Amino acid sequence: MPESKEEKIRRLNQELEDFIAAEVAKSQEKTGDEKSFEEILQEIETHPAFMKDVDYTKPLSKEMEGLMRIKYEQQDPTCNAEAFKEDGNVEFKKKRYDIAVDNYTAGIKIKCPDKTLNAVLYSNRAAAQFYKQNYRSALQDAIIARKFKPDHMKAIVRGAQCCMEMKKYAEASLWSDLGLAIDETNTVLLEIKQKAEKLRSIQEKERRKEEAKERKELAEHKKLITTIKSRGIRLAGLADKGYDPLLFTNVELHNPSGAKVYVDAENTLHWPVLFMYPEHTQTDYIEDFNENHTFEDHIFHMFGPDVPPASWDLDKKYKPENLLIYYEDKEKTTLHQISPSCTLLEALQNKWFLVDAGTPCFIILVNNSRFQQHFVKEYSVIPS
Amino acid sequence: MNVKDLDLGHLETEFAPILTVSAPPHVKKPAIEYFLGLTGTDEGKMFIGTSDKFIKNILDLTEDPDDAVVKASYETLINLATLDSTCQRILKCKNCSDVIITNFEKIMDPKYKHADLVCKFLSNLTRSEECAQKVAEIIKDTDKVKVVKLVTILCTKDYNSNADLHYLAPILANLSQSRHIRDEILNRDQWVIQRLLPFVSYMESDIRRLGVVSCIKNCCFDEEHHDWLLSDKVDILSYLLLPLAGPEEFDDDDMEKLPDRLQYLPPDKTREPKAEIRRILLQAILKLCATRDGRQYIKDKNTYVIIRELHKSEGQRSNIPAIMNLIDILIGDEPEPGMENLHQVEIPDHLKEKFKKEDEEDEKEYIAEKSS
Incomplete structure (x- = not known):
């Protein structure tokens, strides 16, 4: 029962x-002269081994015609296919898998009506392909072998092995269940x-680990953008499009150190900041400028009395008390002066400040130098 | 008519000839439906359940050609089998082996219409340990019912398009009280318990999930299997822990120590919603802690962090003792030599008494919470 x-x-x-x-769908994506896996599978349906009756009212398929002819010529296709199988097996034992594949293929092409023999031919070719490490072809042959004989154990084992080699473990598990x-x-x-x-x-x-990592990064980015936004700081590109937490590129930048704005555990922003000295076409790059620190803090650290002058500062004129700090509004070609005692945050919150490429830039000039007087002529200057 | 006014002897002479397959349909159908109504009450159940004659007749009627009669017969049997005394009576009847085997064959028949009713009947019938042992003996002595087959059926979705077979799970759980059944489930040369394990997270049916979890807990009873159960070949700990884990994130150190299946669970991960199932899972893990090697493995796999988070979120107060028992072992020192097998430690009688009392109180509280 x-x-x-x-x-x-x-x-x-x-x-x-x-x-x-699903495999068929995948194979369809590929175009080429070779028959697609789906076509092969469809052809199986009209394989003589699956024929129950010959419908003489319709023209016979090529294979059937051949079969009929052979039948009357006293030649048995099954015998021929069997012979190819034997040849293939001999080559297989000698580990000459290429020739074995050719033999089995020849046997398959005969399309003999013996289902078991066809299953064996496909399953054996799958084995030869497997040892040639053609796991995809081997898997396809294992699938076709099972079309002829669903309980063909060797084909099932081969299918499972192919899936293992191709790291398709869920499918391998499925094949194992089947067997x-x-x-x-x-x-x-x-x-x-x-x-x-x-x-x-x-x-x-x-x-899952990868997904967890992505989730964490996404959350960090969201927090960063939200923090920047809540400060009233404008990022280039964000202004027009409004608030979009996914516009990570607005805080991305390309600099050799790879430093990037980040928000620490105390919710304080740290920016990479660029100081430019146009008189000498020089720049200083501050990787981690705490938004609550002032310009003075950094300038003192860089140009204070205890620090030797920069190699390009031949006249030794870059001293904290001499320096003027500006930022540039490119659109309006204006220069905005910033007091050295103001914090980075205060500077960034300035209405006209726009952070470009994730890196705030400031122009440093020496007060009353000829270069400064010449430089500011190009702009309309707005004092702090 | 009131049940108290009925006379069993009289009823047997009146009804027994009607409650047979050979009786005319227009008589037997109302008769069995009347019995179904009777067994819907406690008095009726007790009354009918004392008659060997009726039990035999009703069992016979489960083979009736009329579907409606079969259905009513099984429903009557399901009612009757809620009483342990009746179950024992059923299992003492002359051809009870054949009856049990036939019913299991009906469960294994992928087309049988009333397979769900059969499952419910057998799950009621095997509820007590004594009855479960008796049925297990019958299965042991026949080639017609294979435990492995039953497990495979349980683990095959849509095995029978006419039945859910959810109640096959409690049957297996009941039967797994028997050593013989457990040995079949724990067969190392076949894929049996491994097939069951994923169903501890089978959310489509509480009955099936509860049954599978209970069955697996019973399979943790035999210590000689613990090493194998915990090994890669079965990986039982992962499956027992997964329903107890929530969406909590751990730092990388803690995370990497967990079994693979427990690592980096998504933020929408939910815990087992049934308090009873959570408790059985905890008990199963506790059983696996009996031997020194098992305990060490379970500790190494960072089970503690999962149970710690479960403790924080556990809403069922009566589950707390089960959690605490496990935590004590997970963070406690190893027992002294000679006491390492927790199941073999001699417990003084006065402590035994005390523990028993505590457990009973927990149980009472649990039942109270469950009914409220």
């Missing part, structure tokens, strides 16, 4: 069919099943 095994096999078959359908439904104690399949489950759990963990 119980037909459970058959039922189970039927279900597993369906699952595998779905998998094959174990027929033979519950098949040790090879039990081992594959075990390995597949183990590797699958690792694979899935790695995927």
Whole structure:
């Protein structure tokens, strides 16, 4: 009475069919002279081995015509296919897999009506392909072998092995289930099943880990953009488009150190900042400028009495008390002066300040130098 | 008519000839439906359940050609089998082996219409340990019912398009009280318990999930299997812990120590919603802590952080003792030599008494919470 095994096999078959359908969809994407996997599968349907009756009212297929002819010429296609199989097996044993594949292919092309023999030919070619490490072709042959003989154990084992090699552990598990439904104690399949489950759990963990990393980065970016926005700081590109937390590129920048604005645990922003000295076409790059620190803090640190002058400062005129700090409004060609005692945050909150490429830039000039007087002529200057 | 006014002897002479497959349909159908109504009350159940004759007749009617009669017969049996005394009576009847085997065959038949009713009947019938052992003996002595097959059916979605078979899970749970059944489930040459394990997270049916979890807990009873259960080959700990884990994130150190299946769970990860199932999972892990090696493995896999977070979120007060018992072992020092097998430690009688009392109080509280 119980037909459970058959039922189970039927279900597993369906699952595998779905998998094959997916494979077919994939193979369709490729174009080329070779027949697609789907075409091969469709042809199987008209394979003489699946024919129950010959419909003489319709023109016979080429294969059937051939079969009929051979039949009357007293030649048996099954014998021929069998001979190719034997040849293939001999080559296979000699590990000459290329020739073995050719032999099995020749046998397959005969399209003999013996289902088991066709299953064996495909399954053997799958084996040869497997040893040639053509796992994709081997898997396809294993699938076709099962079309001829659904319980062909060698084809099932081969299918599972191919999936393992291709790191498709979920599918390998499916093939194992299929085989174990027929033979519950098949040790090879039990081992594959075990390995597949183990590797699958690792694979899935790695995927979750990657996702967790992405989630964390996304949350950090969101927090950063929200923090910048809440300060009233304008980022180039954001102004027109409004608030979009996904516009990470607005805080991305390309500099050799890779420093990037970040928000620390105390919710303080740290910016990479560029000081430009146009008189000498020189720049200083401050990787981590705490928004609550003042310009004085940094300038003193860079140009204070205890610091030797920069190599380009031949006249030794860059002293904290001499320096003027500006930022440029490119659109309006205005220069805005900033008091050295103001913090970076205060400077950035300035109505006209626009952070470009994630790096605030400031122009430093020496007060009353000829260059300064000449430079500011190009702009309308707005004092702090 | 009031049940008290009925006379069993009289009823048997009147009804027994009607409650047979050979009786005409227009008579037997109302008759069995009347019995179904009777067994809907406690008095009726007790009354009918004392009659071997009726039990035999009703069992016979489950083979009736009329579906409506079969259905009513099974429903009557389901009612009757809620009483342990009746279950024992059923299992003492002359052809009870055949009855049990036939019913299991009906469960294994992927087309049988009333398979769900059969499952409910057998799950009620095997509830007590004594009855479960008796049924397990019957299964042991026949080739027609294979435990592995039952497990495979349980783990096959849509096995029978006419039935859910959810109640097969409690049958297996009940039967797994028997050593023989457990040995079949723990067969190392086949894929049996490994097939069951993913169903501890089967959210489509509470019944099936509860049954599978109970069955697996029973399988943790035999210490000689602990090493194998905890090994990569089964990886039981992952499956027992996964439903207890929430969406909490751990630092990388803590995370990497967890079993693979527990690492980097998504923020929408939810815990097992049924308090009873959470408790059984905890008990199963506790059982696996019995041996020194098992305990060490469970500690190494950072089980503690999962249970710690569970403790924080546990809403069922009566689950707290089970959590604390496990935490004590996970963070406690290793016992002295000679005491390493926790199941074999001799407990003084006065402490035994005390523990028993505490457990009973927990149980009472649990039942109170459950009913409220």
